[in-house]
Amino acid sequence: MFVTLLVVAGCASAPPPAPPPAPKPECSSGPDWTCFKSGACPSTTGLVGICARGTADNITSEALGTEVATTRARTEMASYIESQVQAFVNQTQDSMYKSGAGEEATQKVKSMAQSVTKRTLNGVGVPKTYVDRERKLYYALAQLDAKTFGDALKGLKDAGTLSDSVKQDINKRADAIVDEFERASARKN
Numbered sequence: 001m002f003v004t005l006l007v008v009a010g011c012a013s014a015p016p017p018a019p020p021p022a023p024k025p026e027c028s029s030g031p032d033w034t035c036f037k038s039g040a041c042p043s044t045t046g047l048v049g050i051c052a053r054g055t056a057d058n059i060t061s062e063a064l065g066t067e068v069a070t071t072r073a074r075t076e077m078a079s080y081i082e083s084q085v086q087a088f089v090n091q092t093q094d095s096m097y098k099s100g101a102g103e104e105a106t107q108k109v110k111s112m113a114q115s116v117t118k119r120t121l122n123g124v125g126v127p128k129t130y131v132d133r134e135r136k137l138y139y140a141l142a143q144l145d146a147k148t149f150g151d152a153l154k155g156l157k158d159a160g161t162l163s164d165s166v167k168q169d170i171n172k173r174a175d176a177i178v179d180e181f182e183r184a185s186a187r188k189n
Contacts, residue, residue: 029137031044031045031130034053034055036051037076038080040185041143043187047127047141049148050143052077054070054073054075055069055137055139062133065131065136066138077121081120085153092173093110105159116152123148124143124144126140126143150174150175157170
């Protein structure tokens, strides 16, 4: 009986193990934008439009680390823009089908999507970089003006013989995207 009491007493008095500490995010040492991935630029950057962050770590050369982070920011921007263009093209094609546009014009819009992405990426700059020297972390923030992106989307109007209503729809949708990025940049923290 004495052994049973010791076992029960021992179980009752042991505190539960402490939860492991939350992992520290890699971006916790830098400016707020270093925790951002891609989308409307955070207002804390002072930039308006579309932004994408790239990172690099464990590179001893600061110049090389910054260059790698810059390349990764541009790559992230390309991926983000490509997905946005594809969504826009899908909506445009849907609008074209509904308006009775021919198959040739619909396919031309799809084939132009890649050139829209390439043309848009020419306007990408990298206005911000940050280096955490202690942890050897490098950050770069790529930025694209929303109006540049909207103008590239409007270039889809040149796809074949589109009706005036489809061209107006492309303009209206592109303007709405620009407005949304500008509003989101203004309110994002």
